[in-house]
Amino acid sequence: LSTNAEIIAQEALYTSGLYPKRPLAIVRGEGARLYDADGRVYIDCVGGQGAANLGHCHPAIVAAIREQAERLISCPEIFPNDVRAAYLAELAAVVPFPSRIFLCNSGAEAVEAALKFARLLTGRPGVVATMRGFHGRTMGALSATWESKYREPFLPLVPEFSHVPYGNVEALRAAIGPQTAAVLIEPVQGEGGVRPAPPGYLAEVATICAANGTLLLVDEVQTGFGRTGKLFAIEHSGVTPDMLILAKSIAAGVPMGAVVIHERHGALPPGTHGSTFGGNPLACAAARAALHVYQSERIPEQAAAKGAWLLQTLRDLRLPSVREVRGLGLLVGLELKSRSQPAIAALIDHGVLALPAGPNVLRLLPPLVIEQADLERVVTAIEAVLSTEER
Numbered sequence: 249l250s251t252n253a254e255i256i257a258q259e260a261l262y263t264s265g266l267y268p269k270r271p272l273a274i275v276r277g278e279g280a281r282l283y284d285a286d287g288r289v290y291i292d293c294v295g296g297q298g299a300a301n302l303g304h305c306h307p308a309i310v311a312a313i314r315e316q317a318e319r320l321i322s323c324p325e326i327f328p329n330d331v332r333a334a335y336l337a338e339l340a341a342v343v344p345f346p347s348r349i350f351l352c353n354s355g356a357e358a359v360e361a362a363l364k365f366a367r368l369l370t371g372r373p374g375v376v377a378t379m380r381g382f383h384g385r386t387m388g389a390l391s392a393t394w395e396s397k398y399r400e401p402f403l404p405l406v407p408e409f410s411h412v413p414y415g416n417v418e419a420l421r422a423a424i425g426p427q428t429a430a431v432l433i434e435p436v437q438g439e440g441g442v443r444p445a446p447p448g449y450l451a452e453v454a455t456i457c458a459a460n461g462t463l464l465l466v467d468e469v470q471t472g473f474g475r476t477g478k479l480f481a482i483e484h485s486g487v488t489p490d491m492l493i494l495a496k497s498i499a500a501g502v503p504m505g506a507v508v509i510h511e512r513h514g515a516l517p518p519g520t521h522g523s524t525f526g527g528n529p530l531a532c533a534a535a536r537a538a539l540h541v542y543q544s545e546r547i548p549e550q551a552a553a554k555g556a557w558l559l560q561t562l563r564d565l566r567l568p569s570v571r572e573v574r575g576l577g578l579l580v581g582l583e584l585k586s587r588s589q590p591a592i593a594a595l596i597d598h599g600v601l602a603l604p605a606g607p608n609v610l611r612l613l614p615p616l617v618i619e620q621a622d623l624e625r626v627v628t629a630i631e632a633v634l635s636t637e638e639r
C-alpha cells in the first residue's frame with residue numbers, strides 16, 4: 249500500500265462507510281503540514297478536527313508517549329497511578345475553578361458522562377441544549393445535538409431534552425423548570441457554523457442556572473486548549489460552570505476526554521459510572537506533555553494573535569462569495585453564499601485541507617502552531633477559490 253490510489257481503494261473495501269472520504273491518503277504529519285502517500289504536501293486546516301492544536305508529531309509529545317509506552321500502557325482507574333495522579337493535579341491547577349476530574353476517551357463520552365453526573369447530582373431528568381449545538385453521536389450526546397439529519401434515523405432519543413435558540417436569554421429562562429438538571433452549551437458553536445456566544449450571554453446563562461438549581465455544563469471539546477485564544481473559552485466570559493467538558497486536543501491527538509466537575513459537588517458515588525481505558529497512563533503522559541507545551545509555548549496567546557490576523561485579513565478580502573467571516577482565536581468560519589463542499593474540494597487542489605461547519609460554512613481549524621507563512625498561503629488559496637461569484 250504505497251500510493252494514494254491503493255490506500256483509498258483498500259479502505260473503501262473494508263471501512264464502515266460512515267465517512268465521506270477526501271481523495272487523498274495521509275501518511276505523515278509535521279507541525280501544520282500533512283503529507284499524502286504520493287508525496288504531496290498540504291497545509292492542514294482540519295487540524296485533526298480539533299485534536300491537533302499542537303500540530304502533528306510535536307517532539308515533546310512524541311517523546312512523552314515513547315517514554316511512557318516503555319514503562320506502562322494499561323492501568324485501569326481501580327489502581328492509582330503516578331502519571332495519572334500528576335496529570336489530575338496539573339489539569340486541576342489550570343482550570344479556573346476548584347475541581348474533581350473524570351477521565352474518559354472522547355468528546356461524546358465526556359458529554360455522556362457529564363449528562364449522567366448532572367442527573368446524579370440534581371435528581372432531575374431535564375436537559376436544555378441549544379439549536380445548532382453539537383455534542384456528539386452517542387445516544388445521550390445525540391439527544392443534546394440539534395441537527396435533525398444526525399438525530400432522525402435514531403429516534404426515539406433520550407427523553408426530557410429540549411433546544412432553545414443560541415444567544416436568546418429569554419428563551420432559555422422560559423425553558424428551564426424545576427425538573428431541569430442541566431443546561432449544556434458550547435462557548436462558540438463549532439459544528440453548527442462557527443458562532444461565538446454574543447457578549448454577556450454566557451454570564452446570563454450562568455445566572456439563570458444558579459437561580460434554578462440547574463447545572464451549567466460547558467462543552468469545550470472544540471474550543472478548549474488554546475483554540476479561541478485562551479486555554480479555555482470560558483475565560484473570555486469569566487463564567488464558572490458546574491462542569492467543563494474537554495476532549496480533542498487535551499492529549500495532543502491521543503484519544504482522551506475529561507469532565508472537570510466543580511469541587512462544590514464533592515466526590516461522585518462510587519460505581520455510578522466508569523470506563524476501562526479512562527485515565528490510562530499513555531493518554532495521561534501525552535496530556536501532561538501537551539499541557540506543558542500549551543503553557544511553555546504560550547499556545548493560547550499564539551492562537552489569539554494568529555486568529556485576529558486571519559479574521560481581519562479574510563474580512564479585508566471582501567470576497568464576493570462570502571457572506572460573513574466569524575470566529576474567535578483560530579476557530580474561524582467563512583459563511584458562503586452557497587454550499588461549502590465545492591470550495592473545500594477546490595482548496596485541496598491548492599494544497600489546503602479545510603472543513604465544513606454546516607452546509608454553507610467553510611471552517612478553518614489549523615494547528616495553533618501554524619507558521620505565519622503557511623497562514624498566508626491559506627489566505628491566498630481561499631482568495632483564489634472564493635473570488636468568483638459562482639462558487
Ligand code: PMP
Binds near residue numbers: 438468496
Ligand atoms: N462536542 C463538541 C463541541 C464537538 O465539537 C465534538 C466533536 N466535533 C464533540 C462534542 C464530540 O466529540 P467526539 O467526536 O470526540 O465524540
